[in-house]
Amino acid sequence: MSYQREFKNKIKVGIIGIGSHSYRNILPAMNYLPVQVTAVCNRNLDIGRVTAEQYGCTHYQSPVEMYDHEEIDAVFISVSAQLHPRFVIEALDRGKHVWVEKPIAMRAHDVEAMLAHRTDQVVVVGYKKVFSPAAQKATEIVNSDKFGELQSMLSVYPMTVPLDGKKALAAPDVSNWLNNGIHPLSFMMALGGKVAGVTTLCNDAGRGIVALHFASGVMGNFHMSSGPQPRLERYAVYGESWQLDIENSRITLHRGIPFSYKETTNYAPPGDGHGAIVWEPSNCMATLENKALFTQGMYFEMKYFCDCILEKIQPEKGTLEFSLELMKVYEAGLLSAGKTIYLD
Incomplete structure (x- = not known):
């Protein structure tokens, strides 16, 4: 593990969006990344000035102004989903590498527009569940011969689906189904691959399941639960020989007897x-493994982005192509209404 001050080769970056989420999660992660924070960009002048002073950089009120005055290699973008396409395309047209927070956009066609503007830049989207230690361990286990062929998956996450899917897609606001539903969807798609069909079954309260029919034959069940706060989320991955369970950050591999x-x-x-084998944070020492930045995967997604830039390679996780498939599944989940929607 290296800290920002210890890296010899650093990427000059600008941070677009320094609101609550960015200040709590993205900016603190810079302490562990090979970056030099050159500028922050935010419409609020007071917040921008204070944050820029804290991080020893310059504040700008618009990305265009930042690009005109600063020599930067990459940007970290965390604004609203409605603004992500505009800012991503703007950065790509300026030749910048882009990390962008989820949700990447409001609709799948917005992602197609971003793809049309990307050339050789590195673009990574912040799907923390895909990059979390639990997902990395699940991927390792599922790809091992001992696990056997992947059969099915279960995600349990507090969620409801808007009953009027067409209205939800046309709404200007970001729904909880888009903002948080993509967490379990992205986890299952990272393990299961391409989704061929989506079926949503729910009651009048919007509770129920979203069934993912993977092209490989694997079935995924996204169970939309109710329950107390703080949220409890569970995942189960079933192979021919073994079963892997995840409850929050605790991973249990069931090998049988x-x-x-x-x-x-x-x-x-x-x-x-x-x-059974169990992996979980120790929670008894002030070590990095117990910080939410690490247990939830946010550090790993941003470090992966930086590594791809420094090593001059294209990412294989959190890509725009993956985002396009994910947005199609998200839209199909809204429009299904009990019928299976088949994806191209």
Whole structure:
């Protein structure tokens, strides 16, 4: 682990959007990244000046003004989903690499517009569930021969689907289904690959399931739960041989035990080559592994973005292409109303 002051090669970056979310999550992550924060951009003059003073950089009220006065390599964008397409395209047209927070846009066609403006720049979208340690471990396990072929997945997340999907798609505001529903959707799509069909079944309160029919034959069940705050989210990934469960940041791999029906008497037989394995943050020391930036994946998505720039490679995770597929699934979930919508 290196800290910002220890990196020899740094990327000159501008931060577009320094509101509450950015100040709590994106700006603090800069302490661990190979970057030099050159400028912050925000419409609010007072917040901009104070934040720029804190980070030893310059404040601008518009990205265009920042591009005209600063030599930067990349931008981190965290504004509203309605503004993301405009600012992403603006940055791409200026030749900048782009990291952008989710949700990337309001509609799938907005992502297509961004793709049309991208050339050789690195673009990574902040899907923290895809980059979280739990998702990285799940990917490792699912791709191992011991897990067996992936069969199905379950996501349990507090959520409702707007009953009038067409109205929701046309609304100017960001719905909770877009803002947070893409967390479990992105997790399952990162593991399962391309989605061929989407079926939403819900009651009059908007509770129910979104079934993902993956092109590989895998089935995904996004169960929209109710429950107390703080939120409790669960994921289960089922293979032919093993099962992996995630509850918040706790990961449990169920490997089974030597078993014979009518004969097995010991649920904890000798040996350590079977049974369950558990990974979880220690929560007893002030170490990095216990910080939300790391347990939730936000550091990893931004470090991945920086590494792709420094190594001059195109990203394979959190791409615009993945975002386009995700937005199509999001839209299909709204329009399904009990019928399966098949995606191209």
